Amino acid sequence: MGGTMDGTKQRRRGDTRQRIQDVALELFAEQGYEKTSLREIAERLGVTKAALYYHFKTKEEILVSIFEDLTRPVEELAEWAGQQPRTLETKHEILRRYSEALRAAAPLFRFMQENQATVRELSIGDMFKSRLLGLRDILIDPEAELVDQVRSLSALFTLHAGMHVLQDVEGDPEDKHKAVLEVATDLITQAHRGARDS
Known part of the structure; x- marks a missing residue:
């Protein structure tokens, strides 16, 4: 009892x-x-x-706890991805999971976007940057040509931009989410093919 x-x-x-x-x-x-x-x-x-x-x-303790809770899936994704083969399927799965993690943490990322000066002053800015860099390092093939490295990085930023920019665009949120993920997937596919062809 x-x-x-x-x-x-x-x-x-x-x-x-x-x-x-x-x-x-x-x-x-x-x-x-x-x-x-x-x-x-x-x-x-x-x-x-x-x-x-x-x-x-403190307020900072609250904000850091929100950040840690909402971005834990990103950290777990980076750990998972680091143990996978660098196949195109793995890269597609990383983008899919990252897209879902961003979606779940949308209120936090909107706050971070609108309060960039505060975020820079607090520890969460550096914490998020290190998590994002971990994913970047897995998606980018260091042997790839520069244009394909840019495509890989752009795939990540497409997911971020889509979350902020498309808020004001008319349309079903689910359709917008799918469209953003499709563009990011196209970019990573092109980059992966380019890296294999070089």
Whole structure:
């Protein structure tokens, strides 16, 4: 019986942490990271500042935890990809999974896009850059011609750009997602073929 209680308590604590992250990200997006206080986050949640403080001591702690949770799939993808053969199928799978990870973390990436100065000052900018570079190094064939290396890198950036730029374009979000992934896949396919032909 005690084990069940502990499990329930643990789950509730996890839910509270998740709620804090969601509300904080909403407020950061609405009024900017700098202008949002811990007190406002607590008020929006309907808890005391002390209750919030139990989980997070600073806004930066909240933001870093959001970043770590939402980009964990990217880190796991880089680890998985590093153990795969450098085939075209592997590269296509990397793009597909990366596309899904970006989609799941869309609110965070919108925040990062709109608050670039803040992101640069905080540790999350460097953390994200290192994760992205890990994927880049797997997708780019160092023996390939420069144009094919650029294509490989462009495939990654196509996924990022698609997430931001296509928000304002009319159309079904699912269709837009598929179109962006198709363009990224075409780029990596061209680059892979070019590397094999050289």
